[in-house]
Amino acid sequence: MGAALRLALGQHSEAGSKPLNQDFHGAALPTDAQRRSRGIALAIADGISSSPVSQVASAAAVRGFLEDYYGTSEAWTVRRAAQCVLAATNGWLHAQTQRGDGRFDKDRGHVCTFSALVFKGREVHLLHVGDTRAYRVHPTALEQLSHDHRVRLDGGQTYLGRALGLGPHLEIDHACWPTEVGETYLLATDGAYEHLDPLLVINTLARHGNDLQAAAQALVAAALARGSQDNATVMLARVESLPDQLSPPVRRERLRLPPRLAPRMEFEGYRVIRELYASARSQVVLAVDAQDREWALKLPSTDMGSDPKALDRFATEEWVARRVDSPHVIKAAPAEKRREHLFTAMEFITGQTLAQWMTDHPKPGLDEVRQLVDQIARGLQALHRKEMLHQDLRPENLMIDRQGTVILIDLASAHVAGLNEGLGDARATDIAGSLQYTAPEYFTGDGGTPVSELFSLAVLAYQMLTGELPYGLQVPQVRGPRDLHKLQYVPLRTRRPDLPEWLDRVLRKALHPQPARRQQALSEFAHDLYAPGPEFMSRDRTPLQQRHPLLFWRVLTLGFGLSTLVLLGLRVTGH
Incomplete structure (x- = not known):
C-alpha cells in the first residue's frame, strides 16, 4: 500500500478585547478507516456579535x-454528506432562533458563519457560508x-447575506480541487x-x-496587536503526505x-450443498450456515489473482449490498465472524430471472410490465439514494422470487461515488455492463x-413488451456526440x-439519445407509464421518418416507383 493521507495542524483562538469568545473551531481525529472513507x-x-447566543x-x-459528518454513509460524496449535515444543523439553529428573541430580531438569533476543509484522497473540499475565510498560502x-x-x-454598510441559522433553507458553497504535498491552508475569522497581510502570514510560517x-x-497575537477589536481565530493545515x-x-x-468448493465441504462456517454456477473467473455455490439458512457464496477463481481491479470490484459487491436496504436489492449475509478467504455471501433467491420470465411471457400485457x-x-432508487449506480441492468441480473418480488442482483459493476472521489474524476465513465443495455452517454465519454x-x-x-431492443445493436457503435443523431428508434407499435x-x-422520451431530453427521474418515468400527461396523449406530430422509418422508406420507394411508371407511360403515349 502507498502512503496515507497525513496533515500537520495548528489552531488558536482568543476573545481579544471582548468578554466572550463567539468563535469556535476544531479538527477531527478520524480512525484509519474513517480517514480512507x-x-x-x-x-x-x-x-454574530449582536447576538447573546451566537x-x-x-x-x-x-x-x-x-x-x-463521520456518521454519514461511506458511499456518499463529501459534498452530499457535508451538505446533509449542515442542512440539519441549520434547521436546528433556525428552530432555536424561532423559539427565542431572534424570532423578531434575527440579529439576536442562533446565527453564525461557517467554513470547513475536508481532505480526502488527493483532493480538498471547501464548504462555506458567511464571511469566515479559507486561503491557500503561496x-x-x-x-x-x-x-x-x-x-x-450604498452608504458603505454591510450585512450577512447568508449564514447558518439565518433562515429555514441553506445554500452552501462547495468547491473541490487537487492538492499537493507541502501545500498550506489557512482558515480564519474576520x-x-x-488585520493580517500576506507578507506577515508567509514570514510567520517561515519563522x-x-x-x-x-x-x-x-x-492571532499579531492580529490583536494590530488593533483587532473582535474575537480572532486562525487554523493552519499543511499536507504532509497523500495516498x-x-x-x-x-x-x-x-x-x-x-x-x-464441492458439495458437503465445510468452508468459513458454511456447509456447501451444491454448485449453482461456474466459470473461468468465479464459482457460485449454495450453502447453509449454522442456523440452516441458505446463502449463495460467490468465490473468485485463482485466475483473478492477477487482476487487482477485478478483485477490488469483487470485494466491493458485498460492501454495496450491506449499505442498501430495499426489498428490491439483494441482501448480504450477516458478518458474524472474521474471514480468512475472499468471497461474498448473499441471500439465495428462489425464483426465475427476468430473462426466463420474458421467454415464458413473449407477449405480456401492459399492466404486467408496468408492475415489474x-x-x-424502486431498487434502482435505493441505490441512487446512496449515490450508487448499478451499471449492469439486464434481464439476467434481475430475479423474480416466488412472491413476485423483483430483486436486483450482481452488484459487482456498481459505481459508488463516495469510493471513487479523491483522485480526480469521480464520474461513472467506465462501461461496466452489457453494451446493448448501456446508455449512449457512456460511449460518448460523458x-x-x-x-x-x-x-x-x-x-x-x-424488450419485455416486444422481445426486441429499441435500437437493435446501434448504441454500442456510438463513438461521439455526432453519432447520437444516427440512432434510429424502432417504434413500439411496429412490433x-x-x-x-x-x-x-x-418510451421514446425515456430512450432519447440525449439525457436532458428524457424524463429526469425514475419516479417520473414510472408515473408516465401509469398516468401519461398531455404531452403523450396529444396527436403525434413527429415526422413519419422518425415515427415509422421503415414505413417512410417503403412509402418513398413506392412513390418513386409510381412516378417512374407515370413518366414511362407519358413517354410511350408521346411516341
Whole structure:
C-alpha cells in the first residue's frame, strides 16, 4: 500500500478585547478507516456579535459537523454528506432562533458563519457560508478560496447575506480541487484576517517552520496587536503526505483466494450443498450456515489473482449490498465472524430471472410490465439514494422470487461515488455492463448518471413488451456526440400494434439519445407509464421518418416507383 493521507495542524483562538469568545473551531481525529472513507475535516465558525447566543450557534455548528459528518454513509460524496449535515444543523439553529428573541430580531438569533476543509484522497473540499475565510498560502501571496456572503449597501454598510441559522433553507458553497504535498491552508475569522497581510502570514510560517501551532498563536497575537477589536481565530493545515491510490473498502490483501468448493465441504462456517454456477473467473455455490439458512457464496477463481481491479470490484459487491436496504436489492449475509478467504455471501433467491420470465411471457400485457418496471425502479432508487449506480441492468441480473418480488442482483459493476472521489474524476465513465443495455452517454465519454439507468430500464421495458431492443445493436457503435443523431428508434407499435400510441411516446422520451431530453427521474418515468400527461396523449406530430422509418422508406420507394411508371407511360403515349 502507498502512503496515507497525513496533515500537520495548528489552531488558536482568543476573545481579544471582548468578554466572550463567539468563535469556535476544531479538527477531527478520524480512525484509519474513517480517514480512507471520509477524509480529514477541520471547521471554523464565527457567531454574530449582536447576538447573546451566537457562541452556542458556532459551537453547535463545528461540533455537529465534525461528529455527524463521520456518521454519514461511506458511499456518499463529501459534498452530499457535508451538505446533509449542515442542512440539519441549520434547521436546528433556525428552530432555536424561532423559539427565542431572534424570532423578531434575527440579529439576536442562533446565527453564525461557517467554513470547513475536508481532505480526502488527493483532493480538498471547501464548504462555506458567511464571511469566515479559507486561503491557500503561496510563497509570495495568499489565495482566497472562499467568497464573502456580505451584502453592501450604498452608504458603505454591510450585512450577512447568508449564514447558518439565518433562515429555514441553506445554500452552501462547495468547491473541490487537487492538492499537493507541502501545500498550506489557512482558515480564519474576520477578527483575524482583517488585520493580517500576506507578507506577515508567509514570514510567520517561515519563522516557525513545522510548528504550525506556534504559527497559529503568533498570527492571532499579531492580529490583536494590530488593533483587532473582535474575537480572532486562525487554523493552519499543511499536507504532509497523500495516498498514491484509494484503498478498496474491503482490505482484501489480508484475505486468501479460496479453494474450489464441492458439495458437503465445510468452508468459513458454511456447509456447501451444491454448485449453482461456474466459470473461468468465479464459482457460485449454495450453502447453509449454522442456523440452516441458505446463502449463495460467490468465490473468485485463482485466475483473478492477477487482476487487482477485478478483485477490488469483487470485494466491493458485498460492501454495496450491506449499505442498501430495499426489498428490491439483494441482501448480504450477516458478518458474524472474521474471514480468512475472499468471497461474498448473499441471500439465495428462489425464483426465475427476468430473462426466463420474458421467454415464458413473449407477449405480456401492459399492466404486467408496468408492475415489474415499478419494482425495478424502486431498487434502482435505493441505490441512487446512496449515490450508487448499478451499471449492469439486464434481464439476467434481475430475479423474480416466488412472491413476485423483483430483486436486483450482481452488484459487482456498481459505481459508488463516495469510493471513487479523491483522485480526480469521480464520474461513472467506465462501461461496466452489457453494451446493448448501456446508455449512449457512456460511449460518448460523458459518463453515467441516474438518468442513464432510466434509459437502461426503458430498454428493458421495451424488450419485455416486444422481445426486441429499441435500437437493435446501434448504441454500442456510438463513438461521439455526432453519432447520437444516427440512432434510429424502432417504434413500439411496429412490433406491438395492440399497444396504445401514448405508450410509444413515453418510451421514446425515456430512450432519447440525449439525457436532458428524457424524463429526469425514475419516479417520473414510472408515473408516465401509469398516468401519461398531455404531452403523450396529444396527436403525434413527429415526422413519419422518425415515427415509422421503415414505413417512410417503403412509402418513398413506392412513390418513386409510381412516378417512374407515370413518366414511362407519358413517354410511350408521346411516341
